[in-house]
Amino acid sequence: MATLLAALSKHYDRIVLDTPPVISVTDAQIISSRADATILIVPYGIAQKAAVIDAKVLLQKVNANIIGVVMNRVPTTAQSNYYYDGYYN
Numbered sequence: 001m002a003t004l005l006a007a008l009s010k011h012y013d014r015i016v017l018d019t020p021p022v023i024s025v026t027d028a029q030i031i032s033s034r035a036d037a038t039i040l041i042v043p044y045g046i047a048q049k050a051a052v053i054d055a056k057v058l059l060q061k062v063n064a065n066i067i068g069v070v071m072n073r074v075p076t077t078a079q080s081n082y083y084y085d086g087y088y089n
Helices: 002-009 027-034 049-061 078-088
Strands: 037-041 067-070
Touching: 027 049, 037 049, 049 067
Parallel strands: 037 067
Antiparallel strands: none
8 A cells, every 4th residue: 555655646746545434444544544634524414423533533543644524415405505506596
């Protein structure tokens, strides 16, 4: 993995690595320890607070550089859809 990342970094400014969930398997921990930065993706309404904290602890144990969290699958409201359509139309 280290060799692959070194080779890719000669050709690309940014390399995005998508991994399985942190708690499920160790892949995310291994890869995040080799990455320059890690962003934790948290699905709205699915991830439990304790699981997110556990994932953070697991990443910190391998010295992952956690630079932020992104919450995805956030439902939109009728009001926000109206604003979106109005803004772009």
